[in-house]
Amino acid sequence: MRGPQRLSTYIASTATTALVAVLWAVPRVELVPALTLFCTVFITERYASLLREKVMASLTNVVALVAIVLGGPEMAVVAALGALPALMGRASDAIWVKRLAFNSAQLVVSAAAGGVTYVAITSSLGGVFPDWRTLLAISAAAAAYSIVNHALVAGVVALSSADGFLDTFRTIGPSLALQIPYVGIAVLAVVVIERASWWALLLMAVPALIARHGLLAFQELDQAYERLVRSLVTTIEIKDLYTRGHSERVSQLSVLVAEELGVGYEERRVTKYAALLHDVGKIGVPLCIINKPGPLDDDEFARMQEHPTIGVDILHDIDFLQPEIDIVRYHHERLDGRGYPHGVDQEDLSRLVRIVTAVDAFDAMTSTRSYRKALGIEDAIAELERCSGTQFDAEVAAAVARCVRRVGWQPTSEFASEEALGGARIPHAPAGELRRSRGVPAPAPMEEPHRRDGSTAQAGWPSSAERDR
Amino acid sequence: MSGSVAWRLPPLVIALLGVSLGALWWVVDAQTVLEPQLSAVDVGLFLVAATVMERLPIRLADGRAVPTSMAVIGAAVLLGAAPLVVAAIAAVASALGSVLGREQTRMFVVSRRALGAWALSGVGAVGAVLGPATWSGSVEVGVPATLNLGAAVAVAIGLVVGAPAVESLARADTGLRFAWRRAAEQVQRNRLVATAVAATAGLGALVHPVLGVWTLPTMLLPLAAARVGLDRLGLGQQAYEQTIRAMSRLPEQLGTVPPGHGVRVAELARAVALDLGLDAGSVADTVRAAHLHEVGRIKLEREVPAPQHELAEAGGQVLREVGDLDRVAAIVEAQAKVHHLPRDGVGLPARIVVACCELDGYAPDPDAPAQRHEALVRLVRVIGDIEVVAALTRVVDRATRRQLA
Numbered sequence: 001m002r003g004p005q006r007l008s009t010y011i012a013s014t015a016t017t018a019l020v021a022v023l024w025a026v027p028r029v030e031l032v033p034a035l036t037l038f039c040t041v042f043i044t045e046r047y048a049s050l051l052r053e054k055v056m057a058s059l060t061n062v063v064a065l066v067a068i069v070l071g072g073p074e075m076a077v078v079a080a081l082g083a084l085p086a087l088m089g090r091a092s093d094a095i096w097v098k099r100l101a102f103n104s105a106q107l108v109v110s111a112a113a114g115g116v117t118y119v120a121i122t123s124s125l126g127g128v129f130p131d132w133r134t135l136l137a138i139s140a141a142a143a144a145y146s147i148v149n150h151a152l153v154a155g156v157v158a159l160s161s162a163d164g165f166l167d168t169f170r171t172i173g174p175s176l177a178l179q180i181p182y183v184g185i186a187v188l189a190v191v192v193i194e195r196a197s198w199w200a201l202l203l204m205a206v207p208a209l210i211a212r213h214g215l216l217a218f219q220e221l222d223q224a225y226e227r228l229v230r231s232l233v234t235t236i237e238i239k240d241l242y243t244r245g246h247s248e249r250v251s252q253l254s255v256l257v258a259e260e261l262g263v264g265y266e267e268r269r270v271t272k273y274a275a276l277l278h279d280v281g282k283i284g285v286p287l288c289i290i291n292k293p294g295p296l297d298d299d300e301f302a303r304m305q306e307h308p309t310i311g312v313d314i315l316h317d318i319d320f321l322q323p324e325i326d327i328v329r330y331h332h333e334r335l336d337g338r339g340y341p342h343g344v345d346q347e348d349l350s351r352l353v354r355i356v357t358a359v360d361a362f363d364a365m366t367s368t369r370s371y372r373k374a375l376g377i378e379d380a381i382a383e384l385e386r387c388s389g390t391q392f393d394a395e396v397a398a399a400v401a402r403c404v405r406r407v408g409w410q411p412t413s414e415f416a417s418e419e420a421l422g423g424a425r426i427p428h429a430p431a432g433e434l435r436r437s438r439g440v441p442a443p444a445p446m447e448e449p450h451r452r453d454g455s456t457a458q459a460g461w462p463s464s465a466e467r468d469r
Numbered sequence: 470m471s472g473s474v475a476w477r478l479p480p481l482v483i484a485l486l487g488v489s490l491g492a493l494w495w496v497v498d499a500q501t502v503l504e505p506q507l508s509a510v511d512v513g514l515f516l517v518a519a520t521v522m523e524r525l526p527i528r529l530a531d532g533r534a535v536p537t538s539m540a541v542i543g544a545a546v547l548l549g550a551a552p553l554v555v556a557a558i559a560a561v562a563s564a565l566g567s568v569l570g571r572e573q574t575r576m577f578v579v580s581r582r583a584l585g586a587w588a589l590s591g592v593g594a595v596g597a598v599l600g601p602a603t604w605s606g607s608v609e610v611g612v613p614a615t616l617n618l619g620a621a622v623a624v625a626i627g628l629v630v631g632a633p634a635v636e637s638l639a640r641a642d643t644g645l646r647f648a649w650r651r652a653a654e655q656v657q658r659n660r661l662v663a664t665a666v667a668a669t670a671g672l673g674a675l676v677h678p679v680l681g682v683w684t685l686p687t688m689l690l691p692l693a694a695a696r697v698g699l700d701r702l703g704l705g706q707q708a709y710e711q712t713i714r715a716m717s718r719l720p721e722q723l724g725t726v727p728p729g730h731g732v733r734v735a736e737l738a739r740a741v742a743l744d745l746g747l748d749a750g751s752v753a754d755t756v757r758a759a760h761l762h763e764v765g766r767i768k769l770e771r772e773v774p775a776p777q778h779e780l781a782e783a784g785g786q787v788l789r790e791v792g793d794l795d796r797v798a799a800i801v802e803a804q805a806k807v808h809h810l811p812r813d814g815v816g817l818p819a820r821i822v823v824a825c826c827e828l829d830g831y832a833p834d835p836d837a838p839a840q841r842h843e844a845l846v847r848l849v850r851v852i853g854d855i856e857v858v859a860a861l862t863r864v865v866d867r868a869t870r871r872q873l874a
Contacts, residue, residue, distance in 0.1 A: 128610070129611075130679065181690050184687040184690040187687050188676060188690070191614065191680055195679045200614070200675060203668045203669075203671050206691075207669060207692050208691055208695070210661050211665075211694040211695040211698040213698065214661070214697070214701065215702075218701045221702065221709065224709070224792075225705060225708060227791055227792050232712075232716055234790070280719075314722065317711050318708060318715050319704075319708070
């Protein structure tokens with residue numbers, strides 16, 4: 001019971017501090033400007049928009065800074081209180097009272113800290129707005145606001161979860177960087193309010209509203225785009241009896257792995273779509289080859305090998321995919337240069353390519369294919385690890401293993417029924433046994449994806465039974 | 470054949486218009502109204518800011534980039550800079566911007582920017598003379614913010630309505646009939662970016678007396694925020710259309726459709742739809758449907774040749790699954806029954822797509838009128854709509870003339 005108690009104490013003390021600040025501030029402010037700023041914070045908090053996943057863009061900071069300059073800490077405290085009714089509208093779960101109390105209290109305390117910093121600097125340095133002394137004071141106030149805000153949130157996260165205080169506090173970097181434009185906008189707003197008129201704020205609000213409109217419209221569009229790509233991929237896959245849902249799974253798992261490896265948001269987004277579309281070139285491979293139960297002969301395999309190139313060809317004028325189009329082009333390449341169709345060296349394989357290659361192979365191993373049944377998750381992880389260094393990137397393979405264990409990834413159960421195969425037999429054994437039964441030497445890592453291991457005469461290509469599609 | 474004569478505002482007319490607009494500044498003696506507020510240092514700073522903004526345009530869905538540097542230019546106009554100075558800032562910023570981006574400096578673009586800035590000065594001058602006297606904030610301490618409201622409104626109208634309309638009129642190649650509709654659509658497409666740019670120009674002029682050298686870095690921040698949202702939206706819309714174009718290659722991979730067919734049909738269909746005066750939304754859907762008119766093949770059995778109506782139906786099914794392309798799906802489905810559909814709704818787009826599909830790959834010898842006649846008769850028979858065929862002929866003739874020239 002110690003943990004929850006400490007959490008409650010922490011929240012209670014934050015709330016008490018905020019309450020004291022509010023009780024001190026309210027009698028000291030001018031009513032009309034304070035009410036206006038209070039309402040403005042209500043609006044900015046209510047309509048905070050998602051800049052992108054997990055990053056909220058809200059102009060509350062700016063309003064707090066404006067309040068600080070116009071009326072010191074007392075004005076900022078009253079303004080920050082506007083968050084309380086705004087957050088109330090979002091209350092949904094069992095601990096909403098605590099959440100609400102903490103979130104609005106921490107804003108009030110942060111605003112007070114910023115205000116005190118501003119007043120301390122201006123009273124010691126002097127200066128009339130907007131000279132450099134006051135600009136320095138505003139910047140310091142913004143930094144103080146941001147630091148206190150982060151520290152309070154990191155504290156509550158540390159008390160309520162396993163994450164350490166510093167783990168959360170470290171994310172302050174981007175937030176401090178965001179303060180720079182916020183300071184600029186706040187300065188602009190103060191000039192407009194003090195030297196022009198409140199209505200002139202409209203000139204500032206117009207671009208801000210347009211920015212918000214653009215972000216919201218983009219999010220809607222992004223969902224529509226996802227529907228477009230998904231339904232397209234589904235339509236293509238429906239013809240392929242064995243890989244239904246494969247692209248979808250590769251996309252999902254690749255994004256998880258990319259996140260695990262610290263890949264940034266934009267790159268993850270490109271990875272999501274490139275991975276969804278990585279097999280789109282299979283449309284150019286005859287279905288009888290794709291759905292052929294059992295091994296492919298050399299001609300058939302040669303056709304199969306064309307699919308990454310065909311995919312690149314189909315996707316060549318989708319601009320945003322181009323920086324990472326190698327994901328499609330090289331998803332059957334190997335670190336040791338024995339992959340297909342180009343056999344490129346590992347220097348050419350970017351991190352994102354390595355992620356999708358490993359995830360593609362992993363999903364292929366854990367799904368039933370026309371030439372063998374699915375491996376279990378742990379067996380597939382063991383295969384990935386066994387082949388890392390030659391076929392897959394070791395770091396990526398380890399990240400795949402961590403991700404699938406963490407999310408409880410399951411082998412794919414949805415595959416072609418025995419009837420759909422028209423009586424063709426699917427070999428039951430895992431990859432290794434299959435290889436032995438065909439009399440192919442065992443040192444070859446695994447059958448997914450394919451390699452040139454020198455075990456056959458034909459330019460080092462493995463026998464057809466080994467070839468993945 | 471009046472419709473076949475491409476009507477557009479010739480560059481010379483636009484240049485004359487721009488020059489005379491700019492000259493208005495002196496004619497109306499704007500200097501007495503718009504008090505010059507820019508020092509030499511300020512002009513240098515404005516140049517730097519305009520150059521930076523040249524590198525930060527906002528891209529729209531159709532791939533065009535709207536320059537945000539016009540916000541800086543607009544502010545300079547409102548702060549009473551002479552047209553020559555404004556035009557010089559615009560021209561130098563445009564040239565420096567292309568050097569910074571390691572692009573070729575195109576004299577055409579540079580002179581267009583200079584001319585646009587020059588013209589904007591004239592527009593501002595007219596507004597200043599016609600509008601109320603300069604507005605000034607009432608303050609107890611410090612310098613008040615000032616703004617010439619008349620000039621500000623005129624510059625805003627120039628940026629939001631004038632510039633996109635003139636640009637559209639200069640590009641119009643679909644005949645006089647639809648030039649104004651296209652101009653209105655262009656204004657509509659640009660409105661958000663242009664409004665943000667115009668508001669920023671006004672804001673900059675308003676706060677400059679107070680903020681001095683700090684004006685530019687602060688006034689451009691809200692615009693930069695707008696750019697984050699709008700540019701991302703524009704890129705997303707572009708990706709959507711590009712993906713549809715990529716989808717046009719799927720049936721081509723199956724071997725039954727010649728490579729590049731979908732893209733060529735879509736280009737033709739866009740030109741025909743514009744020639745027939747369809748609204749922007751219908752043009753977009755016609756182009757999408759043209760890209761995807763064979764998409765049903767990826768659903769059907771590959772080895773068996775499919776009759777037209779099955780192909781159209783399968784294509785419609787594929788597209789309906791997307792959820793957002795129902796109108797495009799309807800156009801694709803309507804391909805099989807173009808004879809029976811009324812002209813409104815999806816009938817006309819479907820006829821355009823079918824006609825362009827028929828024509829693709831058919832290259833009649835321009836010196837053999839009999840061949841051309843035969844092709845036209847066949848098209849009319851397939852489409853059952855002589856107007857669509859006439860528009861298609863106009864488009865093809867225009868393209869041929871352009872090729873010959």
